[in-house]
Amino acid sequence: MPELPEVETVVRSLDKYITGRTIKGVRILEERIIGYPENIDTFVEGCRGKTISAVSRRGKYIIISLAPVKGHDPAEMKELVIHLRMTGQLLYQPSDVEELPHTCVILKLDNGFDLRFINIRKFGRMYLIDEGDREKVGGLAKLGIEPLSGDFTLDYFKQRLTGRKARIKALLLDQSLLAGMGNIYVDEALFKAGINPKTRASQLTPEEISRLYNSIKEVLSEGIRYRGTTRRDYVDAEGRAGEYQDHLRVYSREGEKCTECQTPIERIKVAGRSSFYCPRCQKLKR
DNA sequence: CGAGGTACCTGACAGC
DNA sequence: TGCTGTCAGGTACCTC
Numbered sequence: 058m059p060e061l062p063e064v065e066t067v068v069r070s071l072d073k074y075i076t077g078r079t080i081k082g083v084r085i086l087e088e089r090i091i092g093y094p095e096n097i098d099t100f101v102e103g104c105r106g107k108t109i110s111a112v113s114r115r116g117k118y119i120i121i122s123l124a125p126v127k128g129h130d131p132a133e134m135k136e137l138v139i140h141l142r143m144t145g146q147l148l149y150q151p152s153d154v155e156e157l158p159h160t161c162v163i164l165k166l167d168n169g170f171d172l173r174f175i176n177i178r179k180f181g182r183m184y185l186i187d188e189g190d191r192e193k194v195g196g197l198a199k200l201g202i203e204p205l206s207g208d209f210t211l212d213y214f215k216q217r218l219t220g221r222k223a224r225i226k227a228l229l230l231d232q233s234l235l236a237g238m239g240n241i242y243v244d245e246a247l248f249k250a251g252i253n254p255k256t257r258a259s260q261l262t263p264e265e266i267s268r269l270y271n272s273i274k275e276v277l278s279e280g281i282r283y284r285g286t287t288r289r290d291y292v293d294a295e296g297r298a299g300e301y302q303d304h305l306r307v308y309s310r311e312g313e314k315c316t317e318c319q320t321p322i323e324r325i326k327v328a329g330r331s332s333f334y335c336p337r338c339q340k341l342k343r
Numbered sequence: 344c345g346a347g348g349t350a351c352c353t354g355a356c357a358g359c
Numbered sequence: 360t361g362c363t364g365t366c367a368g369g370t371a372c373c374t375c
Contacts, residue, residue: 059368089351117369142369144353159353178352180369196370223345232370239368288368289355308368329347331366 059141061204061237062280063291063299064117067147070294071119071172072112074149079108079167080123087161090174092182093193103135103185104164116200116236119147122188134188138197139174145181148173149294177290200236204273209235214270218258225261225269226254227328238273240330241286241308246272247334248307253341254327254334260342279304307333 059067083101085091091100107123114120118140125133139147148157152171156163162174162183174183184194191198201217202208217234218225228234229243238246247254249272252265261269285291285299288309292298302309306316311324315335323336 063368140369142351143367144369176352177354178367180351221344227345230369241368286368291368 059117059145059285059291060239060242060280061114061117061277062242062283062301063285064114064119064141064237065281066285066293066299067141068112068114068119070297071121071147071149074170074294075109075121075166075172076112077109078170079106080104080164081106081167082165084163084165085161086163087176087179089179090161090176090181090183091185092195093184093186100183100185104137107135115197116203116232117141117239118194118197118200136186136188136190138184138186138191138194140182140196142176142178142180142182144177144290146175146290146292147294148175148292148296150296172294196232199233201232201234202236204235204237205277209274211267211270215263215266218261218266221258223258224254224327225252225256225258226330226332228258229273230328230330235273237277240332241305242273242276242280244308244333245276245306248339249276251338253339254325254332255341307335309333 083104085097088097091097094100106126109121110124111122118138121137123135123137125131150171150173152169157175159175159177160173161176164172186193202213221228226243229238250268252269280301283299283301283304286301287298288302307322310322310333312321315322315338318337320335320337322333324331324333
């Protein structure tokens with residue numbers, strides 16, 4: 058489900074409800090969901106009694122900061138890291154609400170509510186690490202720059218693309234280059250910039266790179282403004298769907314008219330993923 | 344480095 | 360109705 062805008066929306070809705078709360082207990086219903094530590098009891102005991110001091114995001118990872126039990130060493134700060142992968146949901150629900158199918162982990166909070174991790178396809182993962190020990194989480198330490206931060210400059214983007222012969226779509230999906238883009242927002246950004254997803258990065262003109270740079274920031278900001286894209290499973294912590302699916306220009310619109318030129322949108326395979334584009338607005342040069 | 348495949352899982356949907 | 364194949368917002372790992 059989740060790309061940067063969806064994860065950002067979950068983080069904002071979560072922060073509102075769980076920051077300041079203490080974790081009273083943890084129930085693990087599906088052990089494979091715990092990516093670290095290997096020992097499940099260590100995970101459970103590491104969460105118990107901790108107070109949630111912040112909720113943040115890095116790429117598509119959700120980071121819940123846990124402050125130690127009072128009177129304990131402040132060096133004991135932990136981070137609960139969560140990746141939703143394709144179908145993960147994090148729901149803030151009253152403890153007495155019946156749990157949904159595919160509920161994998163339940164954090165019991167001190168106010169009669171739970172934080173529940175639901176995972177239809179069981180791809181999602183939770184990790185409990187010492188604060189800052191991000192090497193323990195596959196991928197987290199290797200993430201590239203945040204595309205909506207000031208670190209993402211046109212120079213950085215140009216420099217990371219030069220000398221690369223790979224298709225631009227594959228590079229935009231590469232989390233070690235930019236953190237947080239996924240299949241939907243990559244297709245939307247390429248459309249907005251008028252670039253064919255199969256274009257080799259080395260063939261992009263400076264003008265195209267500049268347009269793409271701006272488009273990336275625009276589509277991600279738009280996605281956040283509409284609280285994400287819901288196609289199937291995605292909802293925020295309150296269970297609310299997003300609305301950006303009503304504003305997509307190409308993604309999942311095969312056969313429908315391009316919003317700019319009325320040409321039917323086409324679907325092809327690029328970088329192993331379904332890719333939607335307008336054959337007229339996004340011509341492949343060679 | 345780059346491309347393509349597999350695997351991890353479950354559910355929805357199209358087609359026969 | 361029911362079976363089969365394909366596809367899905369992601370990532371890790373493998374081979375060529």
